[in-house]
Amino acid sequence: DDEKYDAVGIAHGTDTLVYTATALALALHGKNPEKSGLRIPVCITGAQNPVYEQGGDGKFNLENLFRVLNSSIEEGVADVLVNFWDKVFLGCRTLKTSEKNFDAMESPSYPKVGLIDGTGVHIYKNLLRKKENAEEKLNIAPKFGRGVVSFELAPGIEPSLILGFITSGGVAAMILKSLGEGNVCSEGEFSLLPAIRQSTNEYMTPIFITTKFVGGNAVATHYETGYEALKAGAIACFDHTDVAVDVKVRWLIGNGICSSIEEFRKAMKTSFAGEVTFLK
Known part of the structure; x- marks a missing residue:
């Protein structure tokens, strides 16, 4: 109160x-x-x-x-x-x-x-x-969901690891901490694009792309490797910190704010508490 x-x-x-x-x-x-x-x-x-x-x-x-x-x-x-x-x-x-x-x-x-x-x-x-x-009355949204998995990407990460988590059940969302500003491997045996497509299209599990670098901006459109990930269905997280992405995704799930991948995509462009700057 x-x-x-x-x-x-x-x-x-x-x-x-x-x-x-x-x-x-x-x-x-x-x-x-x-x-x-x-x-x-x-x-x-x-x-x-x-x-x-x-x-x-x-x-x-x-x-x-x-x-x-x-x-x-x-x-x-x-x-x-x-x-x-x-x-x-x-x-x-x-x-x-x-x-x-x-x-x-x-x-x-x-x-x-x-x-x-x-x-x-x-x-x-x-x-x-x-x-x-502010509004006249405090109206909190205090719930945080479970089943959010975070991966820090490195060269040579096998796509089967990502799909293994998704297909095992219990994963509500996955966060990929990328190399640079949203770049993921997009060619050869280590391409993550098929795993992203399968996760989003078949299992309806959102894949979020953020960056592990302090001060980074995971727009993921400046380089082809990042753009291809977005085309495959991944969700860009812009200038959220990696901590904010993890907490926000759990918050969106826990409070029932998002029920589809497109709603998650919109939410990551939306500032609820000042956590992101989205430039249209």
């Missing part, structure tokens, strides 16, 4: 923090891409060191969590954020990029939405959703 709270802050382990941030963004903003029901700011932080460790980042990040929330309330922000070290990110665009650096989070495909410096916390509200534009 967001009417009882001005904001929500969450301290979280860093390894899965971005998964939680993305899941919360989708669940709280809800199914309507035109208007969110979230009316308060939610911010998540973590640390590379325990909060009690002297000289670490735990206390610093936790203190800044409350400062970010206070500034977000003042600015009328109603979005899901991540603060880490001296930066603030949109939750569903954030990735962990380091195991040891204090500056461990990045947002490679979307500008940072805030900065923390000696003069205070600066929230860039023009990059965020606002309470004044």
